[in-house]
Amino acid sequence: TQLLEQSPQFLSIQEGENLTVYCNSSSVFSSLQWYRQEPGEGPVLLVTVVTGGEVKKLKRLTFQFGDARKDSSLHITAAQPGDTGLYLCAGGRSGGYNKLIFGAGTRLAVHP
Amino acid sequence: GAGVSQSPRYKVAKRGQDVALRCDPISGHVSLFWYQQALGQGPEFLTYFQNEAQLDKSGLPSDRFFAERPEGSVSTLKIQRTQQEDSAVYLCASSSQAFSYNEQFFGPGTRLTVL
Structure with a gap:
């Protein structure tokens, strides 16, 4: 069960473009x-x-x-080829050690 | 090196073999985590150590998986009687303190392939 849903899964863009990656959950x-x-x-x-x-x-x-602490976004302005990679969001619960729950990731490719 | 190191980087095992994966955390780091990352997925929590104490092993998939950190530094993840579904990258991460929000520093992982 993926508690954190990331979208899009894949993103292929040209250098200089802007992009937003989303991370959503029903959990706080x-x-x-x-x-x-x-x-x-x-x-x-x-x-x-x-x-x-x-x-x-x-x-x-x-x-x-997000205001309700259930979602997050990552916005990249003027993407560069060096931004290429897998972007992962991870949620932590309160109290004690930082046990992380990861999303499946967004794979970004920025082409020159 | 100052980072987290893992060995071996790659391991190929025949189904049914036992394997041992090693993690050398950053010196002095109290917390140590093991994660499993299947192809195309994000890491999934396996187990957590605070010093030598294994405080959480809720993510271990079966009793074939065993982890230890006997002296509170180096950790070993052992998988007995490997199965094909165990094929994944096994990541180790350490953190300087035991509290929430602390940055976890990840090693490069061990890619396990079970034939």
Whole structure:
């Protein structure tokens, strides 16, 4: 059972285009993390959001946590080939250790 | 190296063989997680250690899976009598503290193929 649904599954765009990736759930999470994974490597953390409605910016990447803490989005402005990779969202529950529940990921390809 | 390392990077096993996957976390990290990532999927939680204590093993698929971290540093994930459905990438992650929101640092994974 995939508690976190990511869409789209695949995205192929040209350099310079904007894109948004979505992460949705029927469950409430105390935190939401976004990771990027390259082939043959483990996921690398991009951002953590913990407050409903929170918006964080990381250069050309904008992350938003839904008001009800059930969904999140990742927006990339002026995508570059270096943005190519698998983007994973992961929800955490409150209390104790950070046991993560991952979505299936969005595979992004940015073509020059 | 300062990151999480895993060995072997690739393992091919015949069905029924036992395998052992090793994880070297970042030195001093209290928390250690194991995840299983099937092809085209996100990682799925297997088990969690806080120092040497295995506090959560709710994600282990069957009693063929066993993990240990006897001295609170290196961890080993053992799979007995491997089956084809065990084929996946096994990721290890460590974190400096035991609290929520802490960043987990992932290793490169071990790709297990069961023939």
